[in-house]
Amino acid sequence: xxxxxxxxxxxxxxEEPVHxxxxxxxxxxxxxxxxxxxxxxxxxxxxxxxxxxxxNNRMASLAIAEDRKSSTLILHRATLRDAAVxxxxxxAGTASKLTFGTGTRLQVTL
Amino acid sequence: GAVVSQHPSRVICKSGTSVKIExxxxxxxxxTMFWYRQFPKxxxxxxxxxxxxxKATYEQGVEKDKFLINHASLTLSTLTVTxxxxxxxxxYICSASTPGGGRQPQHFGDGTRLSIL
Numbered sequence: 001x002x003x004x005x006x007x008x009x010x011x012x013x014x015e016e017p018v019h020x021x022x023x024x025x026x027x028x029x030x031x032x033x034x035x036x037x038x039x040x041x042x043x044x045x046x047x048x049x050x051x052x053x054x055x056n057n058r059m060a061s062l063a064i065a066e067d068r069k070s071s072t073l074i075l076h077r078a079t080l081r082d083a084a085v086x087x088x089x090x091x092a093g094t095a096s097k098l099t100f101g102t103g104t105r106l107q108v109t110l
Numbered sequence: 111g112a113v114v115s116q117h118p119s120r121v122i123c124k125s126g127t128s129v130k131i132e133x134x135x136x137x138x139x140x141x142t143m144f145w146y147r148q149f150p151k152x153x154x155x156x157x158x159x160x161x162x163x164x165k166a167t168y169e170q171g172v173e174k175d176k177f178l179i180n181h182a183s184l185t186l187s188t189l190t191v192t193x194x195x196x197x198x199x200x201x202y203i204c205s206a207s208t209p210g211g212g213r214q215p216q217h218f219g220d221g222t223r224l225s226i227l
Contacts (some may be wrong), residue, residue: 030212034212034215034216036216036218038154042220043114043203043218043219043220043221044203044205045218046215046217049212051213069126090212091212096207096211097144097156097215100154100157102153
């Protein structure tokens with residue numbers, strides 16, 4: 001499986017935008033970029049995913065580099081409820097298996 | 111949105127007991143379900159992939175005779191931890207997806223915290 005690299009932790013102030021980076025330099029042409037987040041003592045929650053084009057949904061935006069070797073999850077206005085571990089995962093087009101790394105622990109402060 | 115229900119949310123039992131965990135997709139048909147295990151302060155580790163009507167595929171190092179998986183319908187998969195021991199204590203999480211591979215997201219249950227005394 002192609003690997004992803006994320007910072008271990010990030011901090012943000014409430015109501016500020018947050019940009020969570022992810023490097024995936026060995027991504028293949030059929031790999032989708034998925035983002036999930038996990039709050040304490042809960043199962044992961046789907047955030048967003050994309051292939052080549054930038055994606056927007058009600059939770060976040062996903063900006064994908066032109067060469068697809070990196071991507072950025074954008075939370076437009078962080079709230080305390082966004083404090084979680086964010087996982088960037090590549091999923092092959094033909095199989096939906098996910099391999100979780102260590103993710104980025106996002107702290108949001110007042 | 112797609113909802114996955116996992117039951118029970120917490121189990122405490124004695125060593126040697128077998129424990130069954132259910133995972134249901136409530137508003138969609140899940141052709142594939144996944145079972146993960148997460149130890150404290152660690153990431154999720156995939157244990158097995160189950161497809162409706164066929165045998166589960168286990169990840170390397172996961173004992174298939176200890177962790178029995180059944181995916182008898184498009185909305186239900188079960189994980190049975192047989193003869194559980196304290197080292198099996200962990201947070202077990204299921205997820206489900208529809209056909210489409212990486213094009214489709216996975217939807218996760220809220221997890222089952224298993225504590226073996």
